[in-house]
Amino acid sequence: MDVVNKDIDKRAVVSEWVNLYSDDLYNWALNKTSDSAVAEDIVQDTFIAAYTGLEKFRAESNPKTWLLSILKNKIIDYHRKNFKEMTLSESDIANEQGSDFMDNFFNKNGEWKQEAMPHEWGDDINLLDNPSFIEILQFCLSELPRLWGSALRLKYLENSPGQKICQDLDISPTNFWQILHRSKLQLRACLNNNWFEKEK
Amino acid sequence: MIKKLMNILMISCKKATELIEKKFVADLTFKEKVKLNIHTSMCNACRNYKEQSAIIDKALHQYDEEEPHEKTRTAPEELKQKIRSEIENL
Numbered sequence: 001m002d003v004v005n006k007d008i009d010k011r012a013v014v015s016e017w018v019n020l021y022s023d024d025l026y027n028w029a030l031n032k033t034s035d036s037a038v039a040e041d042i043v044q045d046t047f048i049a050a051y052t053g054l055e056k057f058r059a060e061s062n063p064k065t066w067l068l069s070i071l072k073n074k075i076i077d078y079h080r081k082n083f084k085e086m087t088l089s090e091s092d093i094a095n096e097q098g099s100d101f102m103d104n105f106f107n108k109n110g111e112w113k114q115e116a117m118p119h120e121w122g123d124d125i126n127l128l129d130n131p132s133f134i135e136i137l138q139f140c141l142s143e144l145p146r147l148w149g150s151a152l153r154l155k156y157l158e159n160s161p162g163q164k165i166c167q168d169l170d171i172s173p174t175n176f177w178q179i180l181h182r183s184k185l186q187l188r189a190c191l192n193n194n195w196f197e198k199e200k
Numbered sequence: 201m202i203k204k205l206m207n208i209l210m211i212s213c214k215k216a217t218e219l220i221e222k223k224f225v226a227d228l229t230f231k232e233k234v235k236l237n238i239h240t241s242m243c244n245a246c247r248n249y250k251e252q253s254a255i256i257d258k259a260l261h262q263y264d265e266e267e268p269h270e271k272t273r274t275a276p277e278e279l280k281q282k283i284r285s286e287i288e289n290l
Binding site: 014 | 212213214215217218221222224225226245246248249251252253255256258259260261262263264265267273274275276279280282283284286287288290
């Protein structure tokens with residue numbers, strides 16, 4: 001049976017999907033944006049896009065898979081837009097939060113400060129399957145400055161080579177990994193303080 | 201001579217962590233690789249950083265590619281209603 005068949009009400013189909021899949025889509029979007037208002041907008045846009053593009057949906061495929069593919073693109077669009085809007089100039093990227101940021105970790109010779117020095121984390125092989133750890137990871141991601149968060153999420157969500165992401169964002173590779181460097185330093189410190197050091 | 205060579209090859213921890221992160225996005229040049237290896241062979245803290253950075257990389261890969269496990273956060277009922285009425289008006 002073909003959903004584009006005129007006899008079938010497009011509205012009824014998509015409304016039913018809203019009932020069935022809103023929670024999954026919302027959950028997914030919230031996970032990947034760390035912002036509930038943004039997640040709500042993305043879910044809404046996804047259903048509207050699904051409604052207007054319903055003829056592209058094949059009845060034999062899984063509606064949830066189809067909706068998720070729309071949703072994922074919208075999440076990437078969001079991070080890209082976020083990134084571009086906040087990128088005023090290349091020098092601003094490097095200097096966001098000023099050079100003071102690096103002073104949290106390194107002394108003026110570029111050596112680790114005593115309090116920031118990474119110590120061993122131990123080897124918990126089940127770490128990434130631990131829901132409590134994932135919760136902390138989620139928290140730490142949401143704590144990142146918006147621009148950094150978006151840069152970091154793009155790297156993993158797009159799953160494409162760094163060069164391609166830089167082209168899409170129109171920044172130099174150097175700037176991109178400088179942002180990632182700062183994001184990672186902060187993320188590592190947050191995980192360290194809220195998980196690894198806390199356990200001891 | 202050796203001292204001079206060491207001066208060229210020595211990098212700070214700040215620079216080392218930068219190279220560790222660069223490696224996730226781009227290839228390091230030969231010189232960068234040598235510098236980083238020399239540094240991490242001598243610096244415990246940066247060796248830990250390198251390991252931990254890889255763990256975070258793996259965690260983010262897993263986190264952003266997989267469907268969320270927890271189903272606890274449901275979409276607000278008002279959102280569903282709003283979407284339904286939007287669709288009615290399209």
